[in-house]
Amino acid sequence: MMESILLGWQTVFHPVYFMMVVLGVLIGILFGVVPGLSGVTAISLLIPFTYAMEPLNGFLIMIAIYAASIYGGSIAAILFNIPGDAPAAMTALDGYPLARKGQAGRALGMAAISSLVGGSISVIAITFLAPQAAKIALSFGPPEYFALGLLGLTVVASIDANHQLKAFVSVFLGLFLATVGLDVITGVARYTFNSTILMSGIDFVPAIIGLFALSEVFLRLHKKALRQKMPGGGKAVPRFAMPTKEDVANVKNTWLRSSVIGTVIGFLPGAGATIAAFVGYGAAVSVSKDKESYGKGNIDGVAGPEAANNAAVGGAMVPLLTLGIPGGAVTAVILSAFLIHGLQPGPLLFEQNPEIVYTLFSGMFVANILMTLVVLVAIRYLVKVLDVPYEYLAMAIILLSLVGSFAINNRIGDVWIMFFFGLIGYMLKRYHFSLAAVVLGIVLGQIIETGLRQGLMITQGSILGFFTRPGSGIILTLTILALFFPLLKRLMTKREIPQD
Template identity: 40%
Template sequence: MAGFSEALVPVNFMMLVIGCLAGLFIGAMPGLGSVNGVAILLPVTFLVPPNAAIIFLAAIYYGAMYGGAISSITLGIPGASTAVATVFDGRPMAMQGKADQALMTAAIASFIGGTISVVLFTLFAPPLARVALSFGPPENFALMILAFATFIGLGGDDIPKTIFSIVIGLVLATIGLDIVSGNPRLIFFDISGFYHGVNFLVLAIGIYGIGEMLWTLEETKGKVQVERVNVTWRIIVSNLKRVRSYFGTSIFGSFLGFFVGILPAAGATPGSLMAYGMAKSFSSEPETFGKGNIKGIAAPESANNAASTGSMLPMITLGIPGSPTTAILLGGMIIWGLRPGPLLFTEHPDFVWGLVASLYLANLFTLIFNLTLIPLFAKVLTLPFTILAPVIFTLCIVGGYAPTQTLHDVWLMLLFGVVGYLLRKLDYPVAPAVLAIVLGPLAEQSLRQSLLGSRGDAMVFVERPISACFLALAVVLFVYPLAAGWRRKRRRMMAGQPIPDESQG
């Protein structure tokens, strides 16, 4: 209650509301995201007291998690890496004239994820931080393998194409400087731009922005017109009644996202991707994912919001940032004279509980802003594609340039756009490649740290109980879609039904 009284101090409350609105639009802008938004606006916080400053930055973080879904759904361009999985089903729903339903699902699932994670944060902060600290490189590597196992669900029944896509993503993830020796790897034609590696957002925006636009132009000869979306109170109430259909998925995504978020250096992106993969793997209708399944929006959106709160937990309790954004928040706290760690709870309780209370309020206000602005976001889809295509192209160029501010990445993004278009024509899944380039560096770092620590003994992964459990679960997740596909084929054969040609999609 003392925390709420601190968060409702006029200057703190004003900064919270401004931060939520700013974060919403920062998250919606391709290429920006919470990391850049918090970094850009960090100097503003030196004009206000420390409590108001951290509340403002945390509100931006929360707003950006919500906002990333907006451009993913309306334009098919992920606003941030955390919203890539939302594109898979959000964009198809928008193209079917269900943008209002998709946007409302994203907002409500985000609210569920945020609320559950803040409650967990409030109740279990110190013990959960100790659990996260017990995770070493072997456990982190096993967790990444578990995430890769969910890719089989993302790739449908065509396992070879899915594995090929994952391998391509892993190869792209190794471009740059070796993490141990520092030697250059896969620097194609000695182009200096490859030394900083392939930025994940450059790949994602190229494939889902440029590639999707080229595909749409070819399929419709440039005459596409998305069905107009009329948002009325009756439609809003009707969409609220659908919450039951994805409530369980949102709960699952919330717990998974929070757990992944508290792991140091994991962040919200792996959590959202794992939630999507597992939601599809355990769905009774996995073939509907990627074609506008509402659970394909609820799972990643609840997970990325829960993970954003989870990543603050090791920062506050241990002084270890759980994501790139919380690393910037940590720097800000040190500048303001606050030392993160267990003593922060006793030395500055007004600061800690004011921050926790502000997360409850930020979650509520961002939901209200999001639902209120849905008609505005939906109007984007009423534009003719002849106007929308140049806008999408311009946003892609800005999004490709923003992360590293080099033209090399812009050319690379255009190349990935053409590759994404060709892969789609050849019916290859691009999602596993995009996800592999995110988790590849994390998996490689954990693998090499584990083997260096064990002097090359691979048994370290099965000798430790937590990593052994993760690897066993990964095997189950890998085998489950294969067994389910075999069972479906057998049922069709026994019923005398023709087996569909999966090579035709």
């Protein structure tokens, strides 16, 4: 095994292969920054070009795009409150308030380093644990995914300590919106109002673009604040916008915790970076002593989801390479590239082509380092965008929102969905409801519903069967503990206060 790992590292630094990684990083960041032009779009467009490439060249550039595009979405989320994809929605919660306080460079630098830490830890883990992790992933069925979805929902309890009731109302709104479209089991149309646009359900990207980006423009228009500048755009940013020693000391535990969470969630087919970001953010809030500061510009709120969603990228390679099971849209496209070149991912791939597997792992590690270096150098130029008066930025945001929403499926209906969610987001912001909780409900709703209904079929209608299965039982127990931990902590604190 060690020989294969060393061969992988030696191969990735061959000039041609190294250039493929560099090119993939640049493409990934570019496609990640623009809403709608995600990593899956870039890799899908690249597939025809891989026909003429040596297989390893094609795989390395796709792996690098995958890693870099996940981080790229956080750049627009921090600067403009436009999450490039669903995972970046959690980064926007604290990243955008930091930018509005004149600390955009600090937020972007923390996001870059957190991505490096999460991505690196996950690559190291999968290099040595991939076959064993695949066995764990195989044991997951509908009950386990239902339990995982519920665990993700516990984030709601910590999203906004000052408006928890409104956060729960928001998540139920998101869960309701997740039911729109064709029933995944019976095929019955639900809440579509005979509209073909809604038959396929509500796509995440138009929804989060409307909720976060367009709603901010509407809110500023309402407050007549379009002519204001974003603060801090012209602030001097160092050549390398590295986090301070104080920031590193504050987030080092979050880095480790979120990296482990992201890697483990990445192992699970269908879970992916989105759930990892939500759980990573929720875990950071739940153990913090300053919960009220989250959502208002806490640097820990940037580190948690960024480390988790980039760690999930590495984890997602485990079911793909060891079982031939894609964990999401990006890995499904990468799987098709393997098949095009006559390679079947699975246990035999590790035995017959170990040089490809371990070169890909090494390529992911190198891609994370290059991505971080590129972003840290570019931050001083990125924040200059904030010098532009918001009235001009608003037009650019609306244009990007239109392009991003349309580019997903080339459907004008998604643009209307984006405008609809922009209005919903505007109303929710005005009355202090939680946008993150709505997104959480939309993302996890289908996973929870499908897992529950299919799980009840497996357990013959017994909800207790979910607790007797080891995987779902452990996760459900953790969910219950996570829900009641804040209450127990408050009770214990009250007992410790001496009575006069």
